[in-house]
Amino acid sequence: MSPSNLASVAVGRPVRGEFTYVVPDGLSGRLSPGQRILVPFGRSMSLGFFLGPAAPPPEGESVKLKPIMKVLEDSPSLPPDLIALLRFAAEHYRYPLGEVIKSALPPGLTKAEEEKEAKPDVQEFAVALVAEAPAVLRRAPAQSAALAYLLAVGGRAPIEEVAHAIPGARETLRKLVERGFVRIDEEVIAPGVKEGLAQGRPEKLTPEQAAAVLELHAAVDAGGFQPFLLHGVTGSGKTEVYLRAVERNLERGKGSLILVPEIALTPQLVGRFRSRFGADVAVLHSALKDRERLFHWQALRKGTVRIAVGVRSAVFAPVENLGLVVVDEEHDPSFKQEDKLRYQARDLAVVRAKQAGAVVVLGSATPSLETLENTRRGRYRKLELKNRVDDRPMPTIELVDLRQERPREPLVQEEAPILSAPLLDAMAETIGRGQQVILFLNRRGHSTFLICEVCGTSVKCSDCDVCLTYHRSQNRLVCHYCGVAHPVPEHCRECTGPLLKMGIGTERVEAEVAERIPQARVARLDRDSASSAERLTEMLASFARREIDVLVGTQMVAKGHDFPGVTLVCVVMADTSLAIPDFRASERTFHLLTQVAGRAGRGKDPGRVLVQTYNPEADPVKRVLTHDFEGFSERELERRKVLAWPPYTRMAAIRLEGESAEQTASVARFLGDFIGRNMPPASWGVRLLGPAIAPISRIRGRTRWQLLLKAPTHAALAPLLARLEAKLVDIPSAVRVTIDVDPAAML
Ligand SMILES: Nc1ncnc2c1ncn2[C@@H]1O[C@H](COP(=O)(O)OP(=O)(O)OP(=O)(O)O)[C@@H](O)[C@H]1O
Ligand SMILES: [Zn+2]
Numbered sequence: 001m002s003p004s005n006l007a008s009v010a011v012g013r014p015v016r017g018e019f020t021y022v023v024p025d026g027l028s029g030r031l032s033p034g035q036r037i038l039v040p041f042g043r044s045m046s047l048g049f050f051l052g053p054a055a056p057p058p059e060g061e062s063v064k065l066k067p068i069m070k071v072l073e074d075s076p077s078l079p080p081d082l083i084a085l086l087r088f089a090a091e092h093y094r095y096p097l098g099e100v101i102k103s104a105l106p107p108g109l110t111k112a113e114e115e116k117e118a119k120p121d122v123q124e125f126a127v128a129l130v131a132e133a134p135a136v137l138r139r140a141p142a143q144s145a146a147l148a149y150l151l152a153v154g155g156r157a158p159i160e161e162v163a164h165a166i167p168g169a170r171e172t173l174r175k176l177v178e179r180g181f182v183r184i185d186e187e188v189i190a191p192g193v194k195e196g197l198a199q200g201r202p203e204k205l206t207p208e209q210a211a212a213v214l215e216l217h218a219a220v221d222a223g224g225f226q227p228f229l230l231h232g233v234t235g236s237g238k239t240e241v242y243l244r245a246v247e248r249n250l251e252r253g254k255g256s257l258i259l260v261p262e263i264a265l266t267p268q269l270v271g272r273f274r275s276r277f278g279a280d281v282a283v284l285h286s287a288l289k290d291r292e293r294l295f296h297w298q299a300l301r302k303g304t305v306r307i308a309v310g311v312r313s314a315v316f317a318p319v320e321n322l323g324l325v326v327v328d329e330e331h332d333p334s335f336k337q338e339d340k341l342r343y344q345a346r347d348l349a350v351v352r353a354k355q356a357g358a359v360v361v362l363g364s365a366t367p368s369l370e371t372l373e374n375t376r377r378g379r380y381r382k383l384e385l386k387n388r389v390d391d392r393p394m395p396t397i398e399l400v401d402l403r404q405e406r407p408r409e410p411l412v413q414e415e416a417p418i419l420s421a422p423l424l425d426a427m428a429e430t431i432g433r434g435q436q437v438i439l440f441l442n443r444r445g446h447s448t449f450l451i452c453e454v455c456g457t458s459v460k461c462s463d464c465d466v467c468l469t470y471h472r473s474q475n476r477l478v479c480h481y482c483g484v485a486h487p488v489p490e491h492c493r494e495c496t497g498p499l500l501k502m503g504i505g506t507e508r509v510e511a512e513v514a515e516r517i518p519q520a521r522v523a524r525l526d527r528d529s530a531s532s533a534e535r536l537t538e539m540l541a542s543f544a545r546r547e548i549d550v551l552v553g554t555q556m557v558a559k560g561h562d563f564p565g566v567t568l569v570c571v572v573m574a575d576t577s578l579a580i581p582d583f584r585a586s587e588r589t590f591h592l593l594t595q596v597a598g599r600a601g602r603g604k605d606p607g608r609v610l611v612q613t614y615n616p617e618a619d620p621v622k623r624v625l626t627h628d629f630e631g632f633s634e635r636e637l638e639r640r641k642v643l644a645w646p647p648y649t650r651m652a653a654i655r656l657e658g659e660s661a662e663q664t665a666s667v668a669r670f671l672g673d674f675i676g677r678n679m680p681p682a683s684w685g686v687r688l689l690g691p692a693i694a695p696i697s698r699i700r701g702r703t704r705w706q707l708l709l710k711a712p713t714h715a716a717l718a719p720l721l722a723r724l725e726a727k728l729v730d731i732p733s734a735v736r737v738t739i740d741v742d743p744a745a746m747l
Contacts, residue, residue, distance in 0.1 A: 007031065007068060008054035009039055010097040012047035012110070016725065018097060020054040022067045031068075034076030034083055038069040038112050045069065047112040049101050050076075051083060073115040077105060077301070079318050081356040086316070088351055092714070094725040094739045095341045103341050104316035106293035118295035125185045126162055126173050128155040134181065146172040147181060159184070201276065202240060206390075209237050212383040216245040219359045220252060220324060227350060229375045230363040232385030233394065233627070234598020235562075238363045239269055241385075242326045243276055245361065246307060250277070254323025255306045257352075259345055261332035263287075263311055264533040265559045267540060269328065273309050284310030284317060287533045312337060312345040315352065322356040325349050329560060330362035330371055331591055336744040344742055346371075365598055365629075366591040369640065372633055373647040388602075395569070395600040395607030397625045402573075402614045418504050419512050423570050423610055427513070431520050431549045435605060436565040439513065439552040440596045441572035444526045445469035445478065445505035450488075454497030459489065463701040470501055471528070472508070482700045509572055510552045517550075525553030558596035564603025569596055574613040574621050581695050582746040583645045590620035590632050597624065646742075650714040652721055653743040654707040655694070658735035661703040665693075667735045668705035671724070675707065678723050684716040695746070714741075 005028065008018045021039055023031060031037075031050050039048040050068070057063050078086070078101070086104055090097040102110045109115065128150045137144045146169045149162055163169040176182035205213060212230060219226040232238045246256045258273065260266045263285035273281050282296040282305045296317075299305040303320035310317060312335050327335070327346045335345040346362065353360035362371050362380070374380045388394065405420035419427075427437050449467040450459040458467050461479035468477035468486065476485040492499055510524040523529075523539060530536035536556075543551050546565050551557055577589045593611065601607020613621055623632035641648045654671060658664035668691035675688050687710045694704035711717045721739060731737050 006054040006056060006065070008051045009037070009068070010049045010051055010101055011039065011041050012049070012098040012102050012112075013041060014096050014099055016096050018051060018054075019048075020057065020065055021048075022065045024067045027068060027071060030071050032076050033080060034078030036072040036077055036109065036115070038072060040066045040069060045112060047072075047098075047102075047110070049078065049098065051087075072113065075301070077109050077115070077297075077318070079301070079320065081322060081352065082316065082318055084355045085348065085352045088355075089341065089343055089348060093341055093343055093741050094721050100341055104313075106297045107290040108294040109297070118291050118298055122186050124159045125156055125187060126150055126159050126176075127183045127185055128181070129183055130181050136179075137181075140175075142166075142168065142172045143176055143179075147176060150182065156185075201243075202237075202389075205240065205244075206237060206385075206387065208232075208385045208387060209241055209389075212241050212385065213244045215381070215383060216241065216359065216361065217248045220245060220248045220254075223323070224357050225354045226359045227353065227374075227380045228359070228361045228383055229367055229371055229380045230361050230383045230385070231367055232363065232365060232383075233388060234365045234595065235388040235392065235602045236365070236385035237389040238328070238365075238385065239272055241383075242328065242361065242363065243272065245324055245326070245359070246273075246277070249324040249359075250280070250306060252323060254321050254358075255300075255303070255319035256308070256324040256326070257314065257317060257319045257322060257349070258307070258309045258326045258328065259314055259335070259349055260309065260311060260328045261334045261559060263309075264530075264536045265540075265556060265561075266328075267537055268562050269560065270309055273307065277307055280305055281307045281309055282317070284308055284314040285533075286311060286313075315343075315345040315348045322352070322358045325353045325358055325360040327360070327362045328364075330364045331366050331368040332559075333588075333744055338745065342738070342740045342743075344744070347742065366594050369587060369633060369637055370647045373637065392601060392604075393606050394627055395597055395609045397597055397609040397611060397627075399616050399621070399625065400610055400612045401616050402612050405612070417512060417516075418509065418572060418612075419516060420612060423612065424516055426568055426608065426610055427520070427550065427570065428517055430568040431517065433567075435567040436543070436546065436548070436563065437520075437550045437568045437570065438557050438563075438566055438596065438599050439509060439550060439570045439572060440554075440557055440592075441504065441506050441509055441552070442554055442576045442592065443469075443503075443505045444471075444480070444507070444528055444554060446472040446507040446511075447501035448503030448505055449501075450477065450499045451502050452492035452495060452497045453500050455492060455495040457492055457494045459493075459499065461486075463698065465696050465698040469505060472511070473528075481696070504573065506552050506554060513550055513552065520549045521547065522550045522552060523548045525551055525556050527554070527556075530556070555592060555596075558592055558599070560595075561599055562602055563599065566599050567601055567603075567605045567607050569600040569607065569609045571596060571609070571611040571613075574611050575615050575618075578615060578618055578620070583640070583643070584744075584746070586618075586620045586636055589618075590624060590629075590636075593620065593624040594627075594629070644710060649710045649712060650717055651711075651743055652709045652717055653740040653746075654709070654724065655738050655740060656691075656705040656735055657699075657702045659702060660734065663732070664703045664705055664735050665691075667731055667737070668707065671727075671731075671737070672707060674727055675709070675720065675724065678720055680716065680720060684711065686711040686716055686720060717741075 005023045007021045007023050009021050033052045035050045037048045037050050086100050090100040133144050133147050146166055249256050301318045308314055308317040308319050327349050330346050337343050350360055375382045400420050400422050430437050447470040461468050464479055464481040466481055468479055471478050478485045506524055506526050513522045597609040600609050656664050656668050672691040680686055689708040691705055691707045694706045728737055
């Protein structure tokens with residue numbers, strides 16, 4: 001067997017490694033890497049991916065190799081740089097390569113079927129061919145009405161719209177076509193793409209923007225891998241810097257990839273890209289239909305569309321001839337996928353840029369400590385925007401000490417008001433001036449727990465080890481982990497004592513605003529109120545149109561919004577994210593506070609921020625007051641170093657979940673022993689923490705355990721993780737074990 005007739009193949013099944021197949025004579029000229037193929041696997045046929053030639057099996061080993069059966073597409077689904085990235089992801093995150101590839105591909109390419117071309121959407125327009133209703137229509141009132149509508153809206157409208165306005169208009173329009181008064185046009189539109197909010201190209205860049213753009217242009221012109229951190233304060237115009245870099249990259253005939261945290265929350269950014277580059281932009285988000293996803297994939301693959309803007313999973317978009325990668329809000333936790341292939345899209349974006357020889361820009365007002373450390377070590381070049389555009393001032397930030405503002409409330413009081421006098425005054429004043437307010441609280445629901453006045457027992461979810469949250473609008477207790485809603489009990493289950501509603505959520509804040517400032521138009525933005533992407537877009541648009549005075553919400557309101565009318569931002573309680581048992585709690589708090597504060601004063605009027613807290617001395621809270629990102633990160637990095645947390649160590653979490661508490665614990669101990677026996681030499685510095693019961697010990701009735709591994713570098717961890725992954729086949733399937741490399745959440 002000559003090596004040229006052996007193929008390395010990833011099989012679309014949950015199995016580790018690459019497999020060797022024989023290329024039959026008939027296919028030898030037709031194969032190129034990245035193609036989807038059909039291969040025999042076990043006793044059946046399976047989807048496979050041809051990755052390239054394979055080395056012959058070791059001398060003396062007699063293995064019967066099977067042949068590739070069929071090639072499922074002419075041009076490969078996966079471009080070469082993407083194959084390299086997926087191989088890296090499988091290796092780094094300890095996940096089967098075939099499954100990694102399948103999770104990157106759009107549905108429609110993940111089955112063992114030949115590729116079909118996704119059709120674009122066609123929209124039908126009715127076009128009037130006459131300037132006024134002809135006399136012959138006098139006795140046809142339906143047709144007259146349809147034609148009159150069409151003429152009233154300018155002589156041209158989507159059929160759908162006419163039919164919506166005039167029931168039965170589809171049929172009526174057809175009659176008008178027969179009579180020659182109307183014509184139907186078909187227009188091809190890219191599917192799943194709505195018109196964004198248009199915005200012009202600013203004539204002049206700020207000096208800082210100009211300097212950053214100059215550097216990026218030089219890097220794009222030079223070609224090759226170059227990583228940048230674009231650290232720009234909120235409202236400093238980072239988006240415009242991205243746009244100019246993309247522009248230059250496009251002029252050089254190259255493709256760009258832009259990752260954003262959440263499309264529905266960033267309609268403005270998408271709108272700016274669409275209004276600048278029009279149909280050259282594919283927008284990839286989670287609400288796309290299968291056919292739409294396939295359409296964009298094919299368009300990018302063919303190179304007919306050269307810019308992809310998308311969420312986390314778009315890091316795998318098949319952009320042709322990739323020259324530039326941008327990760328906006330690079331600190332955002334949504335870039336980490338928390339199930340199946342647990343990848344960090346920001347990290348993969350950098351890997352991809354390196355493999356493709358592209359420029360990569362990580363942008364944020366609050367860069368992650370990981371990225372900051374890379375910059376300090378000289379791996380990334382730092383570009384800084386220290387000022388807002390048009391010399392607008394940063395908002396002033398003041399603390400409201402809840403210990404003094406609410407001293408009279410006894411500790412146990414049901415529904416004690418939470419909005420202090422300074423907050424209420426500032427809000428009323430702002431609304432009085434016709435300006436807008438954002439109220440931020442990182443908790444949904446009405447009251448965050450029900451507690452027994454007599455014995456102090458709180459009401460917990462029977463399946464998860466967490467308190468239930470009271471939602472007044474549904475009059476239900478909801479578990480935020482499993483989502484199950486329970487009726488509200490009348491008495492404490494332990495002692496039949498009366499139950500008090502304690503803790504606050506956005507729902508209650510909304511009610512309190514409505515009660516205390518009745519003239520305000522209040523709306524709430526969280527996962528309950530904005531359950532669909534459409535609803536979310538509509539609420540944001542309505543706020544932008546200034547139909548809402550006060551927007552109450554969770555971290556959804558803290559993202560990159562640009563509402564010039566907002567001059568007051570209130571943080572209802574800064575402490576909610578501080579107490580979480582996670583070494584990133586401080587960082588997360590600082591980011592959230594800085595980001596939400598950054599929504600104030602982005603228009604011509606200056607902004608003001610009020611932060612209510614019980615912990616005015618806490619470092620992230622204090623530092624936010626003076627916009628002291630440097631000071632905060634300096635201190636936090638020092639602390640991480642002392643405690644040996646990332647970015648000074650690399651971690652992996654081994655998580656276990658099982659129906660039976662005993663069996664789960666025993667598997668956890670078994671894995672602990674296994675790791676102990678396979679520990680690399682002490683000089684490698686690998687440490688095992690645990691096995692320990694997880695901080696949230698049960699979710700959906702399943703017991704959870706975890707083991708944490710820490711090491712100075714990923715390379716020190718890798719061999720151990722590989723051995724561990726191989727061992728998992730021996731674990732009883734009743735206990736689910738997952739390996740989470742570079743974990744984000746510690747719960
Ligand atoms: N050179 C410029 N001249 C005038 N206006 C500009 C210029 N550059 C950007 N802007 C405008 O400034 C506003 C803020 O820009 P942008 O939203 O990009 O800020 P940002 O740095 O991304 O902020 P954040 O981190 O808070 O999301 C936008 O409305 C944008 O159109
Ligand atoms: Zn639950």
